[in-house]
Structures are given as structure tokens and as C-alpha cells.
Amino acid sequence: MLVLSHTLAAIILAALTAYVLLGGADFGGGMWDLLADGPRKTRQRELIARAIGPVWEANHVWLILALVLLFTCFPRAFARIAIALHIPLTLMLIGIVLRGSAFVFQIYGGGGGRVFAIASLVTPVLLGMCVGAIAAANIGQAGGIPGGGFHALYVATWLTSFSLAVGLFTLTCFAFLAAVYLTLETPDPELQGDFRLRAIGAGVWVLMMAALALAVAPHRNVVDHRIAALVGIAALITFLALWKRRYGVARIAAAAEVALILWGWGVAQFPYMLPPDLTIAGAAAPPRTLNLALLALILGAIVLFPSLYYLFKVFKTRAI
């Protein structure tokens, strides 16, 4: 039971990681659309639209998967999160709706480019703020405290300087991933150069925002220290690879950097799902549900991974 619930929690974190690495980059693309500039402005935007178009809906499903697994396997945690983070989650949903629909409207000639870009900017911040609220151990007893006022229960949990810093950090991470991946999406050395510079710039921002978040963190253990060291190494490799125009290496290192940050957070709060009081085992559904969910995941993976490979092989030939 113990091991099973931990396995499923790890799978949920893995799905969230996939969402951040793939779906996150699609949001980052929207940000570079907003910041497109210089002589190749239009070509930059075209490249971004081409890169996102075929894959964003599939990438988006990782979030759904993480969410569905959370309410199936850890219903208590899901209920608490949904109560305490109602406001930022609703705002994030509005961002998701506007981003997705404005993107297709724009492709099919209905306008909406501005909405797409701005929603791409706001949504990641809100996602990061929700994660920040959990990491800060604010969702622990929230929703359960009777007598607390509206502000204490539904606002103070997530509207903190730390959450905000994590939100901005998430935004810079997404932009960084997008810029690194975009270098591989085009054979055109000029465009590659544009995004190489952006990637380096965003990489510096990532480090600055990480430092800011750590500086305002409510406790010292938001990221596991050993894993933080690995993040540093990955960051170094990414910068070197970008400098030497080894884009393939840069992509792997950048993805590793961001993934390690997420896992550093997960390891740091282990065995808690919602610190300070709700453990993974304590939030878990009955073992039968967990067993069946694991079975469904294994069967699903058999269908999913070959299909995903095919999708990326068709559209990301340059990148694979």
C-alpha cells in the first residue's frame, strides 16, 4: 500500500513533468510570439506557430492525465487543492481557454494573436503560483480551518511573495525551454541565432528567478539540496552547449534542468503530498483503486508511447 501510493504519486509527478517539458514549451512559444522582434519578426512568429500547431493538443493532455490521476488516486489531496486554490485555478483555466482558442483562431484566419500571446504569459504564472502555495506548505490545513475569514482561507494561501516568485520562475522556465527547442525547429541559421540568444537570455532569467524564489521562501527545504546541485550542473551544460551551438545537447540539458527542479521539489516534500500534514499515503484512495489505476496506466502506456513517438517523428523530424 505504502509503496503503491508512492509509485502513483511519482507517476503523477512524471505526468506533470511531461506537461511542463512539452506543454510548457508551447506556452513559452506564445511568449516569444509576444516578444518577436527585429528584422525576422514575422518569420519568428511563423516558426513558433508551425512548431506548436500539430502537437499542442497532445501535449496538453498530460495536464489532464495528471489531474485525473490525482483525483482517482489521491481524492483527499485533490479536494483540498480544489477548495484552497479555487481562485488561481479558475484564473488559470480562463488562461488555458483563451490561449487554446485564440491559437486556432489565429491559424484559421480569425485574428486573436494578441490574446494568444498574453494568455500564454499569464497562465504559467498562475500554474507556478499554485505549485508555490503547495511547496510553501500553505495548503496543509487550509479548507479545514473553521472560522478563518475569506482572505485567510482562499487568498492568503497563494497570494504570497514566494508564490509569485515561483510563478515568475515557471514563466521564465517555459520561455527558456521554448527558446532552446526552437533552435532545433528550423534549418535557417539566422532564426537559430535569434532563438539561441533568447535561450541564453532566458537561461539567465531562470537562474535569477530561482535565486529570488529561494530568497523569499518561507522555509529552507523547498528543493532537495542534492538535486539542486544537479540542476546547477545541467544549467552549466545548457549554457555551454548553446554557446557552442550544439543545439541537440542544449535541448537535453535544458529539459533535464527543468525536470530536476520539479523532482527536487517532490523529493524535498516527500513523504508529504500537501505539507505540513497530508502525507501521500494519508491522501491515497483504497488499494483496489490504486491497483486498477496502475493497471490502466500500464495498458494506456502501451498505446500512448508508440503513438506519441509517431507524432513526433512525423512533425519533429529535425528534432528527433
Place this chain on the structure above:
Amino acid sequence: MSDLLAARSQMAVSLAFHIIFAIIGIAMPVLMVIAERRWHQTKDPVYLDLARRWARGTAILFAVGAVSGTVLSFELGLLWPRFMELAGPLIGMPFSLEGFAFFTEAIFLGVYLYGWDKVSPRAHLTAGILVAVSGAASGIFVVIANAWMNTPTGYAVIDGIMQAVDPIAALKTPAAFPQALHMTLAAYAATGLGVAGIHALLLLRNRTNMFNRAALTIGLLVGVPAAILQPVSGDIAARYVARRQPAKLAAMEAVYTTQAGAPLKVIPGVNIPYALSLLAFHDPKAVVKGLDSIPADEHPNVGVVHLSFNVMVALGTYMAIVSLWAGWLVLRKRDLAARPRLLWALVIAAPCGFIATEAGWMVTEVGRQPWIVYGVIRTADAVTPMPGLIVPFTTITLLYGVLGGVVGWILYRQIIRSPRT
């Protein structure tokens, strides 16, 4: 507006919005695949043009369907945290399977929409078929979750609180089959006749347009059989409701007093003797429970449920009759485009399936009240403790109002641009 009413209204608006895109997302891939297959067989470029144009429209509708579906997944928790806490371990199963169906759907939709020039024609058609299959599968899985709310199974009540026991039993909930069948047919009937109706309208202006003729035929191919079968599957659904959810049946038919040999109320003043007992139990003398046999605090809103049910049945009957008419002419190899009266009947049928679908969901959902899980958890006990729910309700309603308007405008532009030859 109370918080509970705001939450219910927000759920209703979000679902009513999503279902339109969902049923198009289930059925449109079938139409595109048929068009593409015909192109492979005949090499007639009209069919390729059709498949490509439909794909453009579907891309927009799919994206809106995907984002509005995401909203719903979160809303289940944002609005009904207590429900998800107790029911999540049971209905999580169909939702997890649905997750994988979404993956397959989104992946192969990407290949279908953007891969015209990147994959072989065979692979392209196969991708379309996979989208159609996984679209139907995702609809079926989510309807199973809803069926469980109507006829819950696989749980035990311990200390007055529902506990999940057996997720497999929950998956096999009795309402699953009739609801999934009726819903899947609804998607094909509504979308098929919807497409047929739009192209019938264009044919009324120009009878010889090959593009619209081809589109009409394919729309009818999907819509006609489904619309003819729909009353049959509705009858199956009604009999399940009669046995398992007497309060809902009483509200659907506005039966206030328990009686044997109950009549069917068609419109106020017109009753068919014994017909209700006959329809609901296939026995003219069967006893139909009236609302008097149900505690007053467990009555659903009879006005809404009864009206919605009658709207659905009336539209379903009309769609089935028009479908029989069109099907008969097709079997006798008559030229439909030369029959303006049929074309007009099809134009009128175009929105009917969508309205019937909304009405049908009103019956199912409002008819289940005051329960969120029939007989086990009350809706009022499941709602989030957060006050001020009118704010998110208003926001989501405005957002969807604007979004719906924009989608309508973009699609309208696409349709009036259809080829004139």
C-alpha cells in the same frame, strides 16, 4: 443567487457549452474519413476538397472542445470537492481510461490536420479512423462516469459516509449501456443531420453544386441511421430510468399520483390512455410511481424536466421522420437535390439534434436532483465551501458567450466561402 445555485448554474453552462463541441468532435471525424475514402476510391477532387474543408472547421471546434473539457475536469473539484473526494476512487477509472482516449485522439488529430503532405494517403486515412474511434471512446467513458452518478454501484455506506469499494463494479453501472448508446447515437444524428441541413440550404440556392451534393450525401449517411435508431435507444433508456430512478421518470412524465395503467401526457389536454405504462414497462397495466410516493424534499424540478423531455422526444420524432423520408428516397435512387420540400425539412432538422441533446441532458441532470449521486450524496452537501460563487459563474458564462460568438462567426465565414461550382 445562492452559492449552490451559482455552482449548479456554472456546471450547467460549462457542460452545455462543452457538449456541442464534444458531439461534433465525435462525429465529424467519421464524416471526414468517409469523404477521404471516397476520394481514394473515385479520385474525384470534390471529395478531397470536402475532407480538407471539414478538417479546417473541425480543427477549430476540437480546440474549443479540448479547452472547455479541461475546464470541466477542474470544475468537478472546484465546485464539487466533497463529491470528488468520495466518488473519485470509483469514477476515476472511466476518467483515467478517457485520458488515454484523449491522448490517442489528440495525437492522431495532429497527424490528420497537419499531416496531409507529410504522411502517405493510407496512413492519413488511418489517422482519421483512429480519431473517430478514440473520440467515440472518450465520449463513452465520460458518460459511464455520469451513468454511475445516476445508478451508483460498487460503494458501501459506513457511518453515513460513502466509501469506495469496487471500481470495477462502478464501471459496470446499469445505466452505462443505455446512456452510452443513446449519447453516441445522439452525436452522429445531431452532427450528421446538422451537416446535411447546412448543405441542403446551399443546394436550395444552387441545385447542381457537386460539392454540396457530396456533402449532403455523406451527412445523411451518418445522420439518417442514427436518427432512426435514436427513438429505440431512447425507449431503452426510459425503461432503465423507470426501474432505477422513479423520481426522474415521474418528473419526465409529470406523474403526480401513483397509478396503474398510466396515460401518456403528450401536450396539456392530450393524453393517450395506458401509453406511459406501456412505454416505461412494456405492460399497459404496470404501476407507475408518482411524485406522491417520493418524499417532498427529494422531488426534482418537474416543470424543467417534463418540458425538456417533451422537447427531446418531439425533436427526436421529427428527426426520425425526416430521416425515414430521406432514406426512402435514397434507397429508390431519387435525386434529393431536386426535392426542395425535403431539402427544407432537412434545413429545419439541422439544429434539432443539438437542441435535443441539450434537452436530454437537462432531463438526466435536473431529473437527478437533489442528488449528485442518486440516493447517496446530495448536491447541497457536495458543493465547495467557498463563498461568492456567483463571481466565477458570471465570469465563465461571459467567457463562453464571447467564445461561442467568435466560433460561430469564424465558421459562418468558412461556410459562405464554400465553392460555388
